[in-house]
Amino acid sequence: MSSAVPPSLGSSLDYALRRGRYLLWYADFIPGLWKTTVLNEEAAHTWLSIPRQEGHSYAEDLFWARSAEAQREGCRIIDEALAANLSSVTREFELIQTDGSVLWVQESIELEQQTPGYGRAVGVWVDITERKSTERQLIHEAHHDPLTQLPNRAYLSKILEKDPRSAQRLLLFLDLDNFKAINDNLGHPMGDQVLVEVAKRLRQSVGARGDVIRLGGDEFTVLLRPDATHDEAWALAERVQEQIRLPLSLPLELTERIYLSASIGISLGSDQGATGLLRNADIAMYAAKTRGRGRACVFDAQMEQETRLRFELENALRVAIEREQLTLAYQPLFLLESRAVVGLEALARWQHPTHGNIPPDQFIPIAEETGLIVPLGFQLLRQACHCAVRWRQLAPHLSMGVNISVAQLQAPHFTREVLATLEQTGLPPDKLVLEVTESIFALGRESVLPQLQELYDAGVALVLDDFGIGYSSLSALSELPIHALKIDRSFLWSATDALPVRAQRNQALLRAMVSAGQALDLLIVAEGIETAAQRELARSMRCALGQGYHFQRPLAEHDVAAFLSTTTHASATEALRTALRWAA
Template identity: 35%
Template structure:
């Protein structure tokens, strides 16, 4: 009698032997784990970890295979959620052999049954240490290439996202840096001001995106603050994706520029001497004919005042129209083509508002004189109001003459202007209309040139654009979009989506960021990138911000009532911070929905924080005393300094996704993330990583000590009801139970 036990049959015993032979001869290590104890493994598994036979491992804890207890626990946290969904979990990590040596391996695991996780899991181990050594050999090859670059006679650097990733010794010498200081540095450090840096970025992205070589002569700043002129040339590595980077070549042309300036000064001095001699001669002639000429000069003075701008001395709109009418009549008779150029100074109003009346007039007179010199005496330049000018080119054949004139005027504006203690670099946006193709009368030509100018300004400024009839259609579409935006608030066309914010270690949803979406009737979803700038331009951004805050608080209260303990983050604009009523509106909203302030987080960008520092510090201190959480969004992309950062009562730093994207492949991004996290910990701030899309990124962030993350790896932004369901169906991982 077997007392209820059934002995295995001969066929079953044979099957077990065959399975054991297969396991023992498999090329990869295979093991069976239950409660993180090794129940069974093949001979290859034992050999990989330095054991003579599998019996030495059976019944022991798999923790002995890890370098430390932390990595042992972390794998459990990462592996369990996907395995519980019936998915295969695969990753690469360092483990330890019996003799204590570390090696790299690839592990793959599956639960035996997702319905009964306690039955254990099967794991396959592959030794990939040789592959890792091959990767290190590739790194050595990169080093050899760097040696070649270091012996070049010109400065060479590789850029990505306007940061230097690699450079040669000559580049460092030209700019006054040590070679290692250039790695990861932003190119902003080489420009005299933010405006010139941004303008250069706009110009070179357009050229590189076409696959062309970008070439220019530009004035840069050395580390010690001294200036140098460079011949700069650039080529994109991949024109279809500029984020892959570009190569830059610099040649120092400061000496040549110095010679050119000396020649220009000599030429100006000669012109001044000629002008002085001419004035002396005119004075003698005038004295001889004073009585006769007085009446004629008075008449001419009156006529000049009627036809010229009193501030700049340029022809006014009336005189310009007369000359244009004359040229139009001649062109109609001869078949010639004319061009009208409408010129608007970029950001002049903002600069002029910061100056006094006298200094503002001096600046405008200087700019007008430079434009006059660029236009030349043969072409009419007129000021028609404010910072707007028009130029008439009465012979546009060949067409290249138009672009030559534009380049002369742009070059005339390039040198910085010194007014008192201030230095300014001002560019211009230029629109072009051609007779008779773009109009046959004065009003139409000027109107179309003005429309083309606005397109040039919309493209970033310091550009020119030729009129085409599509611009009228685009202007109409922009007006329609603006009108539709006014109706969107009244018609409840906006909605909020929420992206979960998740604990890196626990895998638990702790909060969500509220993101606005516009479901425009008949048009579908409109990108926030299209309507948010328009809302700021037409003054609707505060109303939209109030709507977002109100609806986010209402949803937060609804979640609390169904038992969900979350913190909701809302983005703030600079305009909202400038609103003196914002604090009272926020406090009223919290009271209306019966919310504790600590459940609401307000996100601000670095540029918003730095706009009016003293005012912002005062407001944020009031919000902090109220109990609201405060965070910096897209940290690392602005220009805030630690001395200012310490003044703000912040709770959270959010690492911008541009640093997370290449975290596992770009050492510079890893250093930046490590630095931000370390700095945040020293300031007692929580760190949230944005844009996490890969398991490897999450593992690296865990290694660096990041607390929270959000991104497509866990979830895209989703409607509130989907987030509610996601939180309610969420199963907290049983840390360390079902992983190797």
């Protein structure tokens, strides 16, 4: 057969020339045999990265430069096209060059069959490597998070939908605790850097055990490999928790480390498909948050009921705040030496019309997560100040303690609102005690120092609550404008343990904490005193103040006046002698 290009196939050559880089071949074929000639050998040198050889035919080189799969696929397509008497076919494949690099090729073939299995063909190869690279990049971007370069929600959906059995895989759902505070106080660029570091730690923790995916915001998932066991899921959750808790030292311009924790939900497969797998892990994650954050929970059916109840409580809480239905109970604060009352601590209470009394450890976390804690906090602050003014007629030196959340400290015009409340109610600034927890250290001192300093300068007393269980260090503590430390109740309880060895060890720890506070000229308050032994231990360690059920349970508002009328109050002399700044 002639090797000249048939006139009817000449359009392929024109097409190739218009497309730029190309390779053109011509073939005569009979059943089981193709005689192929490369028409532009100059292109073959470039495409194959081989030296020129006189009289050498490159057709065989080009065939074998394709992968085995591409070879089989090419033969199959040609056979099917001839059987269907098609005049043209198009396909794409990889061409492996001699140096190991890969070119993507689009091949267009025009066929002429004179009789079945006999004819001639022209093929045009066009280099589409750049296009393929762009396509791969677009696919990557569609399935990956641009900030962390982790796979994204679309990738997870694709994996779960591709294989129905994937719904039985193990999934971890991780949400950073209080991450919004980092964005609000340190800025979104800083928040982005934190997310990048978290992603890095997750990759290192998970390794080959599964896929780490960023769903969005501060939410991540880990889809474990199909053969992972329940024990491995738990172990991985614990390892991730350990890595997340390590302090962050970036960026360089920050003098304060950033501390994080994460709540993790674990789904051990689902009978409701891929959607159920993710939903169950999400529900378990929220259960971890409601149970104290910084922990992991495995999904169970009870959690679904709890989630529905939480949704109902959130809506009911919004209504209760709007209608000012939440009230306060008041727990007295005593001088340990004389048992004289020096102040009251206001504690939020909620009597739900349907569910009855809702404990604070149920509705306060909901208020914090939804931002409702800010309007609720100001509402209760005003209520407490009004009551304090009224009761000071019975106890002139009485102070009023109010708990303040991190979200309130971050609220715009927080200090202005506090000082305006004092002016409106007539309560002297030195009779208001604001209690903040160590969670403020998770944000860095710079984010809260201005507000605290302004309140301190205005005469408001500041107490670091639940000291010893959070993030604070002695160096950070020395720079905070505070008046007192309230040591977490767990230390006092453990220091009076029934086992002598354990009690001695815990007493040494408690003594060190008290000494550290006193070295910083801070007043020490012992909370959670429930027995005479605990009271005596706190007094022997020179804690000035104490509160707990051993002295008095929290009082309803209508019972406080009667209590104050029959109880000894601290005089100004006693208050000064114990360095009680807010009762001076």
